Amino acid sequence: MSEDLRHLTRRELQVAVFIASGLSDREVGERLSITRRTAEWHVEQILAKLDLKSRSQIATRVTRAEAFGSPLLPVGRSRRDVQPRLTAVIGFNAAVTRELLATTRSLDDAPFETDAARRDRLTALAEAGYNPVIATGVTYAVALGQIAKDYPNTQFAIVDDSSLSANNENVTGLVFADHEGSYLVGAIAAQASRTGIIGFIGGVDIPQIRRFQAGYAAGAKAVRPNIKLHATFLTEPPDFGGFCDRVKGKASAACIYELGADVVFHAAGGSGAGVFRAAAEAGALAIGVDSDQYMTASADVRPSILTSMVKRVDDAVKDFLRACTEKAAHAPVMTYDLANGGVGYSKSNPLVQPYVAKTDDLQRQIISGKIRVPEKP
Numbered sequence: 001m002s003e004d005l006r007h008l009t010r011r012e013l014q015v016a017v018f019i020a021s022g023l024s025d026r027e028v029g030e031r032l033s034i035t036r037r038t039a040e041w042h043v044e045q046i047l048a049k050l051d052l053k054s055r056s057q058i059a060t061r062v063t064r065a066e067a068f069g070s071p072l073l074p075v076g077r078s079r080r081d082v083q084p085r086l087t088a089v090i091g092f093n094a095a096v097t098r099e100l101l102a103t104t105r106s107l108d109d110a111p112f113e114t115d116a117a118r119r120d121r122l123t124a125l126a127e128a129g130y131n132p133v134i135a136t137g138v139t140y141a142v143a144l145g146q147i148a149k150d151y152p153n154t155q156f157a158i159v160d161d162s163s164l165s166a167n168n169e170n171v172t173g174l175v176f177a178d179h180e181g182s183y184l185v186g187a188i189a190a191q192a193s194r195t196g197i198i199g200f201i202g203g204v205d206i207p208q209i210r211r212f213q214a215g216y217a218a219g220a221k222a223v224r225p226n227i228k229l230h231a232t233f234l235t236e237p238p239d240f241g242g243f244c245d246r247v248k249g250k251a252s253a254a255c256i257y258e259l260g261a262d263v264v265f266h267a268a269g270g271s272g273a274g275v276f277r278a279a280a281e282a283g284a285l286a287i288g289v290d291s292d293q294y295m296t297a298s299a300d301v302r303p304s305i306l307t308s309m310v311k312r313v314d315d316a317v318k319d320f321l322r323a324c325t326e327k328a329a330h331a332p333v334m335t336y337d338l339a340n341g342g343v344g345y346s347k348s349n350p351l352v353q354p355y356v357a358k359t360d361d362l363q364r365q366i367i368s369g370k371i372r373v374p375e376k377p
Helices: 003-007 010-020 025-032 036-050 055-067 094-099 115-127 138-150 178-192 207-223 246-258 269-282 313-325 350-368
Strands: 087-090 103-107 133-135 156-159 171-176 197-204 228-235 263-267 285-290 305-311 333-336 343-345
Touching (some): 003 036, 010 025, 025 036, 036 055, 055 115, 087 115, 115 133, 115 138, 138 156, 171 313, 178 197, 178 207, 178 263, 178 305, 178 343, 197 207, 197 246, 207 228, 207 263, 207 350, 228 246, 246 263, 246 269, 263 269, 263 305, 305 350
Parallel strands (some): 087 103, 087 133, 133 156, 156 171, 171 333, 197 228, 197 263, 263 285, 285 305
Antiparallel strands (some): 305 343
C-alpha cells in the first residue's frame, strides 16, 4: 500500500475503495450502515489527509495502489488467483465478474453518473496499469471514445457497441445479436399468452434496446400474427437511470398488466426486479434478460419468470481476454449470435417446456438463414 494511504483509518479506506468503485455518498452510507452525511464527512477527511481535490483523484490513488501489488481491503479472492496481466471490468453484469478470477478490479455500473465521471473511472484504471479494461455496457461508449486514443497501449473492450473500434485500434466491440435471442422469447410469450396481449419494457430508449423490441415483436407475430404488444421505455438518453429503477420498472409493468397483458419481457437491467415483482402480484408472467434470471431471483417471484433471453457476456469477455493474452491480431468487433451460442433462451422454469419444441425449430430456421430477424421495430 502506498505510504499516504496508510494514514487513513480502516473506515476511511473502506470509503475510499467504495468511491473507487463508483459509489455515491448515499450508496457508501448504505453499504456501511452510516448516514449520507457521515459518508460525506469521511470523504472530506480522505481529501484532506491525501491532499487531493476530487473524488476522481481518490479513485485514481486507490486504483494505483491496488494495481501495484496490494489490495487495500479483503476482496473475496486470493492473490494467487491473480494473473500478471491485471484486468478491470466495469458494468452491471454479475456473471462476468463471478467467472473471471483474473479480474483484480470489478466496478459496479453507475447509471446515474455523468460521462465525465465515467471518463474519470476509465482514466483511473488506465493510469493505474490495468490492461485490458472492459466496459460491459453501452453507457460507457461516449467516455471510452474520448479517452481511448490517450492510452494507445491499453486494450479496451466494450459490450454492445461497435462504433468505436473503426477509429481506435485498441478498442474491441463485443456485440450480440440481441434481436435473435429476443425473437425466441417473443415466440415463447405468444405461445404462453392466454389473453393475446403481451408487453415489452426497455430500460432506456436507445437503438441497442430497440433491437430487443424488434426481435421480440417479430418472434411473437411469427407464432401468433394477431398478437397485441404494449411497449414502453423507462427513460431516454442522457438519463440512463432506466437500467436501475426497480420502482419505475414495477409501475410500468403493472400498467401493462392492467391493460390485459399476461407476459412482459424486460430489457431494463436492474429495473427488471420491479417487473418480476409486478408479475408476481398480478399473477402473470415475465421474461428476464442477459442471464438466466429464474436462477437468481428471490423465491417469491421465481415462479413468475417464464424464461430469459440469455447473452453470454461471460464467454465474450473470456474470448477477448484470451486474445489479449495470446497477443492475437486485433479484432475490431467480436460478434455473438444464435449460430455460435452467444445468445439464446433459458429453460430452467418447467413452465417453459411446452413451448420448447416450437421455439427450437424457429432457432434452427434462424441459424440456417430461412428466417431473417429484423433489428428495428
